[in-house]
Amino acid sequence: MTKPDITLPDTRAFVLRNARVPSVFLTDGVTAGATRDADGSPLLDIVVEDGRFTGLRPAGQGPSELPAFDLAGRQAWPRLVDVHAHLDKGHTVARTANPDGDFLGARAATTEDRLRYWDGEDIRRRLAFSLACAEAHGVGAIRTHLDSHEETAQRDQAATSWAVFREMRDAWAGRVTLQGVGLVAIEAYGDDYGRRLADIVAESGGLLGGGLRPTAILQGSALSEMNDLLDRLFGLARERDLDVDLHVDEIDDPVAASLDVIARATVRNGYEGRVTCGHCCSLALQPADQAAATIARVAKAGISIVTLPTVNMYLQDRQWERTPRWRGVAPVKELAAAGVPFAIAGDNCRDGFYAYGDHDMLDTFRAGVRILHLDHPLQQAPSHVGPIPAAIMGLEHTGQIREGGSADLILLPARSLNEVVARPHADRIVLRAGRRITTKVPRYEELTGEMSPW
Ligand SMILES: [Zn+2]
The missing domain is CATH 2.30.40.10 (Urease, subunit C, domain 1)
Structure with missing residues (x-):
């Protein structure tokens, strides 16, 4: 032989x-x-x-x-595609600890780290490190969310982060394709800052993003407020011809049902086929009838779902001195059965939200197969790290x-x-x-x- x-x-x-x-x-x-x-x-x-x-x-x-x-x-x-990353947060775990490893600790650690360190040079150095890891592992394209908060006494973070992003995207063109998403809490679209962010994103060729993680606020007037905020986001996106990528229901509370609200808003605003929703953890905990109705609306709205199995399993159901009882992931098999495309992606890497990782999509794929039970047979599993995320990113020959x-x-x-x-x-x-x-x-x-x- x-x-x-x-x-x-x-x-x-x-x-x-x-x-x-x-x-x-x-x-x-x-x-x-x-x-x-x-x-x-x-x-x-x-x-x-x-x-x-x-x-x-x-x-x-x-x-x-x-x-x-x-x-x-x-x-x-x-080469594989990572359609949901946070390169601006990456590799901060050693300098700003999340003592309990949970979601609230992650948010606090990230805010502390951002305010203290995230000038252009710091972001540039960590992005370069992340891109070098990804390239060595065979990742061909990354869509990264960028914390795009309003200006503080420390700095104008959105302007700083997006300037470094544009510089790195151009410097790495032909090696690792980069897309950026402006990430803020959905409430940011309630005032003039939403317009300013939409302009920065449009000038940078990015996507409009936002985080929706409500618990008890989807009732009565709070629901109409959520609808107003989404309509403003879609209005800003439409004026600038931007696609939308949202962080949705990254929580274990079945009351959190933003995905359904987003699906309705997508159709109401004529944005079918242009919206990606990441996480969608609480969908797995909702009563079967409610989840099925939401999934049907997501399919009708042409929304793509991104599941982040390693990070969801790390963060969800984390309680001090108690062993976790669930894996934290979206019900992707049910979504796929309804015709909703789903991708597997890496999410955070060595930061408050996830202490590990190396921007290796083959590693994320292998973990995703195990966590999501995408085996027996394995035949379709690689599509969720190749052609499906490439299609979500609009990349013709990638994946x-x-x-x-x-x-x-x-x-x-x-x-x-x-x-x-x-x-x-x-x-x-x-x-x-x-x-x-x-x-x-x-x-x-x-x-x-x-x-x-x-
Ligand atoms: Zn994320």
């Missing part, structure tokens, strides 16, 4: 032979004639020329005149392998989806535009400017 040769070429045209590609990463029909494994993944020869995919053929049918590299049935994935797209790949020493999920695969090989990237994850010392001991 020959050893798989994954010493990749420094040549502009080559064939990756015998690549096992999960079917969700491919366009229907492209694999006709290829043999499939038990996961339904075809065995392909992938042709790369001038940094692009120029052919996807059944194994053995790739052109013979080009240099060939035999993957021997190992998995080839596209999939198709002719004409940039030859961006993650090559894994795993033959089946089971083998992908079973190991962390720190030894994966990442290709961008047909070339192996040499970037390694940055050392932690880079965050503080210390010398690395090795």
Whole structure:
């Protein structure tokens, strides 16, 4: 038996032979004639020329005149998509502690850290670190929320954060695609600040965002207030042709039912297909009839859902000296059954809201499979970190392998989806535009400017 040769070429045209590609990463029909494994993944020869995919053929049918590299049935994935991150908060856990690890502690720690440290240089250094991690792990695109609070005595945070975001997005173009979302409490749209934020977002090519996490306020006049705020948000978005991405019901209280209110507001404002809702934890705890009615309205409104399994499991049901009883995640299987697309994303990384993480979407995928039970079979599971989040971000050639797209790949020493999920695969090989990237994850010392001991 020959050893798989994954010493990749420094040549502009080559064939990756015998690549096992999960079917969700491919366009229907492209694999006709290829043999499939038990996961339904075809065995392909992938042709790369001038940094692009120029052919996807059944194994053995790739052109013979080009240099060939035999993957021997190992998995080839596209680079993955993280559609919900908080790069501005990342890697602050060591300097500003969340002593209890719960949601209220996270909010307090984040506010303290933001007011104290978040000038342009601090945000830039942490964003660069995060992007280097993501690139090394094979993440091709990230949508990050940016805390966009009103100006304080310390600084004009929205202007500061968005200026660094624009700079980093341009500097990293072609390496990791970045989108930004302006994150404020929904109440911020009740006054003139909402208009100012919408202008900053529009000038930055971003999305309008907001957090809705009500408990007892969705009754009587409070509900009409919520509707007013959402109508103002949608009005500002429509005037500037902005998509919307909201933080919704990140709480274990079944009374929290913002998702239903948002679905109605989306239809009322003619914004079907342009809204993403993240978290939606409390939906899982609502009475079945109520949840089903909400899910039907979400489907009608064309809303996409993002579940954040690692962070939801970390934060939800966290009580001091009590073992958690639930996983904290949205009912994604029920949403999918109703035709609602859902993505899995990373959310926070080494901050008050989540103490761990490394911007590694393969790791998030593996955890998501386990937490959400997206296995038996595994066949559809990779779609939630590839083509679905790419479609939510409006990125045509990302999160999939198709002719004409940039030859961006993650090559894994795993033959089946089971083998992908079973190991962390720190030894994966990442290709961008047909070339192996040499970037390694940055050392932690880079965050503080210390010398690395090795
Ligand atoms: Zn979030």
